[in-house]
Structure formats: C-alpha cells, structure tokens
Amino acid sequence: MTREELFNHVRGLVEQSIRDGGNEPPEITEATVLLGSGIGLDSLGLATIVVELEEKTGVSPFSGGFVNFTTVGELVTLFHKED
C-alpha cells in the first residue's frame, strides 16, 4: 500500500468512526488532530481504528507500548511500511 492509499484508508476509518458516534465528520487532512480537537473522535474510536490498522497492515507500532502521535499524518506514518 502506498502512503497515499494508507492515508485514504485511515481517513475513511476516522470518518466512519465519527459517523458511528452520530456526528458529521469535518474535512480530514494529514494535519487533523485526532483526539481532543472536537472532530468527534474519542479514545474508543481511536482504539478501534488502531486495531483495524494493525490487522490491515500487519504492522504493530505499539508492540513496545504507546507511542505518542497527534495528527492523522503521524498515525499514517506509524503504520506505513516501506515496500
């Protein structure tokens, strides 16, 4: 998966999670702050997205514990495997 494909996949997951919470997602970009910025994503939504990304990419960036990240772009980078 290219980085752009992965970004589009992550964006889809974030938008779906916000919709599942009964909110309309704003435009999601690389710079969108995931938690605490009022976009409608909470820790449970993010936890679910991380599990789905682990299954999809086979990458486990958190196997040694939590690594801090803030934006959608930073999350994509954590899961992006160079081909």
Add this chain to the structure above:
Amino acid sequence: MASQLALVGPDHRQTQEDLAEISGRFIAPSGKLLAIDANDPARVIAALLAPELREADLILVRDWAPLDEAALTNLGVAEAMDENGIVRIISERKATATGGIWLQTSGTTGPPKLVRHDRERLQGRIRQPITEGPARWMLTYHPGSFAGLQVLLTAFPSGQPIVYADRAKLASLSNFPADELPTCISATPTYWRAMLSALGATVQQFPIEIATLGGEIADQPVLDLLAATFPTAKITHVYAATELGVILSVSDRLAGFPESWLDAEREIKVTVRDGMLFVQSPFAAGQTVRAGSSVDAEFAGNWTGTGDLVEIRDGRVFFMGREDSVINVGGQKVFAEDIEQILQRHPAVRDIRIYAVPNPILGTAVAADVVLEGDDLAGLKTFAREHLSRLQIPVKWNVLDTLEMNAAGKKTRKATP
C-alpha cells in the same frame, strides 16, 4: 490571603460566589443526609466547600436510576439536588449525619452499592504535595468518583482555581492563559495518553510539577512517556479502590511496586493469596449499602480481596489484570457477562465470548469471539453500537466456527494470542 478558588476551563469559569450560590439552595442541611447529582463538577465542589454542609452526609449520585424516590426515602435522605440544581425535599426523617461522603460504585451485577467514607478521615489521609509554585489541580476524573473526590479534597487547601476541560476539547488547553495552566494533574493512563496526543509538543510548556496516574494499571511505557515529557515532575502511580481507599502510592517511576511492601508492618497491609492482592486498611470505607437495603459489608480493618491479579518478578509486584470478568477499559469497569447477555439477543449470534485484550490507547479493551448464524457481522456491529455503552463496544471481532470450552464446560475467558 483571599482564596481564589474557582472552577476554570477553556470555555467556562465559575467563581467562588457562583459556587456558594449553588450550595445555598439547600434548606435544612446540617445533620441531614443529602443526595446531589454529581455529574457537574461545579455542583460537587459547591457541596463539598459549603461550611453549612460540613455536618451533612453527602451522597454523590452519578446514576439516579437505582436511587428512585423510594430508595431515597428508605435511606432517610432529607433533600436531593437534581442535574438542574433543583432541590427537592424527600423526607422529614432525621438521619444521623456526621460528615460522611457516600459514593456510588460502578457495581457488578445487582443494584449498585453506596460506599460511605468519613470525610475527616479522608481529609486527614491526604498529604499535600510539595510544589515550588501554587498547586493548581486539574480534575480529570468523574467528580463523583473516589479519585475525583481525592483530587478535590487535595486541591481545596491551595485556594487555587481548579481546572476542568471537556475531554473532547483537550486541545484547546494550549490556548489557556499560562498563569492558569494546571501544575498538578492526576489522571488515568488513558487520559494521559489522550491529553499528550491532543496537545502534542505544546504540552511540554505546561508547568507540571505533580503527575499522578490512577484507575488503571500504569505500565512502564506510559511512565516513561510522562518522565520524558515532564522531566522535573514528581511522577506517582496510585492504586486505590472506592471501597478500600488509597492502598499504594509509588513514586520511583517504575511499574508495579516493591516486593518488600508485601506482608510488611505498614498502616495499610497488603499480601498475595493465590495470585490475588489482598488488603487490610483502617482507612477503608466504614460501610457499604445496597440502594434500599441495610448495611452490606464493613471493609475497614478486614482483609479484603481486590480481584486484581499480581505477579512477582525481580523483587517487584506487577498488576496483571482481573481475576473475575471485569474489564478495565480506560479506567472504567465493564462486565464481560453483561456484554455477552446483550449481544446474545441478536439473531445472528449463535455463541459469543467477551474478553479483555491489551490496547495501546485504552490499556485494555473489549474483544469478542463470535460464532455466527449466517454472515451478518456488520449487522451485529451496528446492534452493538446501538445497545452497548461506548466502552462496552468490542474493538476487535473474531468470527469462529466454535468457541473453546474448558474442562468444566465453561467458556474460557483467556485472550487468544
């Protein structure tokens, strides 16, 4: 020095006068039992600070469902303040109130319990943290929880504003005036991760002197993350329970606690039996009541099993999770059986098993192994969102042909690797 006590946040500010107005609504408080909706921090702070309520017993109510009119009357509650701050007179009966604080436990199956702590004793146990600047506390826990109460009682003597920010708007704390930023924060590991994630690098400018973790297992990565973010802060992880009070407080920046604390001559004694941590504390709750019935149990001074499993490695005792089917999701307890019962009602579910899985965001989260009738997993997921509370929703679904049983014919609850 004039107290500046207030409740401040990015988009709200309640002064001491505003808080006094709320507590002034009670009519005949002294010596009575009062029930207060505890879902608004301002209301809880107002009730705790009011001099005229010092001799009252306060029930901090998070959920009114089990505390209906009949239950309140049974308990001898004189007045109740609802979520809109409206006070109702419940009973003229005199309850013998002497300054207790009653907390609602998250409760296993059966009616939720009320746990009574003596306020003076709670206050007497609190050690003021040593800080260079003013101790400005941030309230991150539910104001009606044991941890929230601890933070408030610790914060009051400083006379400083208490910071409270809606979890969904944590990022806006970065626009907060520097002289009102919190210096002391106690939060669950999940809250800390969410806050550090929301604020990014700007959080390093926060003047944090005290960083405390509670409510969930504090693992080494989260302790290391806090130490790297706030190098000069005192970092402590606390182990406490509503019924038992504060049990352990560990400040060496290492996960777990020293093995030498087991079976030691300490005020609060801890031991391990069959892999579970047991506690004997004189500071445990005086009594526990199930709504509408009599005293259920006395914890103070008695050995009590915590339900928390521990493992001893290299002179250190580590928490490993729960012995029962409680799952601690981001500091909130959920019950595997409750979730199974609800999801079992969906027609596509032939069999289901709910268990805990480690999760980098939530510490532990809920996972489901399910045997389906047909293949409508999407429908089941929608059903789960509609019928479960947020933290009960599985983050991971495995569709299986059959569920593994143990020798006794029971579903095993161990996580599949």
